[in-house]
Amino acid sequence: MNKITMLGTGNATVSHIYNTCFVLSTATTQLLVDAGGGNGILTQLRKVGIPISDVHHLFVTHAHTDHVLGVIWVIRIVAQYKDYVGHLHVYGNDKVMKVVRTIIGMIFAEKQLDKVGERVVFHELTDGESFYVGDISLTCFDIHSTKEKQYGFRAQLPDTTVVVCLGDEPYNPLNRPYVENANWMMCEAFCLYADRDKFKPYDKCHSTALDAGRLSAELGVKNLILYHTEEKTIATRRENYTKEAAENFKGNIVVPNDLEEISLA
Numbered sequence: 001m002n003k004i005t006m007l008g009t010g011n012a013t014v015s016h017i018y019n020t021c022f023v024l025s026t027a028t029t030q031l032l033v034d035a036g037g038g039n040g041i042l043t044q045l046r047k048v049g050i051p052i053s054d055v056h057h058l059f060v061t062h063a064h065t066d067h068v069l070g071v072i073w074v075i076r077i078v079a080q081y082k083d084y085v086g087h088l089h090v091y092g093n094d095k096v097m098k099v100v101r102t103i104i105g106m107i108f109a110e111k112q113l114d115k116v117g118e119r120v121v122f123h124e125l126t127d128g129e130s131f132y133v134g135d136i137s138l139t140c141f142d143i144h145s146t147k148e149k150q151y152g153f154r155a156q157l158p159d160t161t162v163v164v165c166l167g168d169e170p171y172n173p174l175n176r177p178y179v180e181n182a183n184w185m186m187c188e189a190f191c192l193y194a195d196r197d198k199f200k201p202y203d204k205c206h207s208t209a210l211d212a213g214r215l216s217a218e219l220g221v222k223n224l225i226l227y228h229t230e231e232k233t234i235a236t237r238r239e240n241y242t243k244e245a246a247e248n249f250k251g252n253i254v255v256p257n258d259l260e261e262i263s264l265a
Contacts, residue, residue: 029134
């Protein structure tokens with residue numbers, strides 16, 4: 001079954017939920033996308049029943065703290081796990097590669113670095129590059145961030161379902177060819193538009209649920225997933241974010257919680 005498992009749904013500063021990261025799965029392939037801000041990624045993987053021995057593909061959108069520091073922990077555990085078989089393939093832009101390699105080079109023990117050399121394959125991606133991750137056809141694209149070099153992706157699954165991840169900043173019209181008419185669009189929604197004066201999303205280069213709904217309608221996508229949110233309204237997040245996005249978008253809207261599984265059927 002094709003599915004997305006949300007390991008975390010929160011923005012950079014959350015502490016009651018985990019930072020945004022997820023696993024995109026088909027019958028034969030699991031792609032971990034980002035890893036949050038620390039070793040909590042190991043807890044989240046354990047809670048959803050994914051052992052580190054099954055993690056062989058990791059796409060890193062960008063090098064911000066809440067996305068990249070968990071990557072260091074995944075690589076460390078892969079390096080020291082005695083029964084790990086095969087390779088961990090890490091995908092990301094040149095800035096991501098520089099940051100990850102610099103950190104592990106400075107803090108890993110020599111024996112761990114030797115194992116990294118044996119087990120980890122780093123794939124430095126360029127804008128518009130297409131490649132296969134198992135049975136998933138992936139095309140990455142520069143989201144044209146004004147803050148940090150960041151790549152989203154368009155993934156075509158074996159049944160031709162198209163899943164687009166926009167990263168964690170607002171959509172840029174330059175990427176319309178990658179996004180238009182996707183079956184599933186993953187879009188950040190920092191907060192409700194109704195709460196914009198409280199959370200200041202636009203000052204932080206983020207979007208609201210209302211913005212995401214308008215964008216989905218404009219681009220003709222069929223299903224919308226909202227993530228990378230604030231955590232102060234968790235009790236009402238699903239209901240209120242869905243309601244606000246639905247003011248403009250009449251398709252299916254999913255506002256997941258941490259550890260929630262989303263079927264892509």
